[in-house]
Amino acid sequence: MSESPTCCICLDEFTSPVLLPCRHCFCLGCIGEYWRIHGVYQCPMCKTIFPTRPHLKTTQTLQTDDTAVPLKAGEVPCDFCPAKRRAVKSCLVCLASFCDAHLEPHYQSKDLGRHLLISVVKNLEDCVCRLHGKQLDRFCRSDQTCICSMCAQTEHRGHQIISIDREAARKKVKLKKKKIKLQQMVQDKQNKVEKIKFSVHICGDNATDAQAQNKELIKQLEDEISELQRRSSELEQLSLTEDNLYFVQRYRHTA
Numbered sequence: 001m002s003e004s005p006t007c008c009i010c011l012d013e014f015t016s017p018v019l020l021p022c023r024h025c026f027c028l029g030c031i032g033e034y035w036r037i038h039g040v041y042q043c044p045m046c047k048t049i050f051p052t053r054p055h056l057k058t059t060q061t062l063q064t065d066d067t068a069v070p071l072k073a074g075e076v077p078c079d080f081c082p083a084k085r086r087a088v089k090s091c092l093v094c095l096a097s098f099c100d101a102h103l104e105p106h107y108q109s110k111d112l113g114r115h116l117l118i119s120v121v122k123n124l125e126d127c128v129c130r131l132h133g134k135q136l137d138r139f140c141r142s143d144q145t146c147i148c149s150m151c152a153q154t155e156h157r158g159h160q161i162i163s164i165d166r167e168a169a170r171k172k173v174k175l176k177k178k179k180i181k182l183q184q185m186v187q188d189k190q191n192k193v194e195k196i197k198f199s200v201h202i203c204g205d206n207a208t209d210a211q212a213q214n215k216e217l218i219k220q221l222e223d224e225i226s227e228l229q230r231r232s233s234e235l236e237q238l239s240l241t242e243d244n245l246y247f248v249q250r251y252r253h254t255a
Contacts, residue, residue: 007027009027016104024046031044032107032113035053035113069086079096088103090118092116092133126245128148132148134148138152139161141160141167146164175235192221238250
């Protein structure tokens with residue numbers, strides 16, 4: 001076992017420690033992520049490369065806390081916890097999200113280790129290409145749709161394709177302009193309402209027919225203002241979306 005009381009990857013106390021053949025110890029999640037990201041079975045400390053994936057067996061059994069902990073805004077619950085603990089990764093093969101404890105088999109098993117893990121997302125089905133089963137990480141500007149890497153090489157070959165992140169950044173600029181335009185429209189209509197109300201007040205009891213028309217116009221303008229404010233609120237909620245894929249997918253329907 002490593003002499004260090006802490007994992008050299010996360011620099012924290014060991015969580016489900018595992019011992020590699022080179023006798024260096026790491027957290028199961030830390031070494032699992034390290035291998036997944038780097039694509040090679042190597043010890044981060046001594047740089048020993050293992051020709052096959054070492055069997056990782058923890059010195060602790062799988063433990064989960066059955067006490068329900070309130071999730072913070074934006075957090076996704078683990079699909080396998082009765083108490084719904086916070087998920088830390090989503091799997092595009094299992095189409096499920098996992099907490100630290102239930103994610104362990106993905107780092108221990110060679111077969112599960114091939115699964116594609118991504119940052120936690122709420123709607124996993126919307127993140128996967130229904131044709132190829134791969135992550136939707138690109139945007140076809142020619143067809144205005146989210147695609148995967150296989151789509152880019154087949155059905156959308158030769159099209160104008162960019163990353164989801166770049167398309168999201170572009171759409172966020174457009175969204176900001178739309179929000180400003182809506183706010184200006186609301187302000188203009190509110191000014192019209194104030195002018196009409198002032199006119200009604202000046203006229204007093206005279207010109208009854210004109211007053212009735214003005215009141216009807218005021219109601220129409222107030223209804224339009226409410227609708228504009230509703231749309232502005234939707235755009236504001238969309239602008240707070242951190243998941244770029246979800247943002248791009250929702251943009252066309254909301255904006």
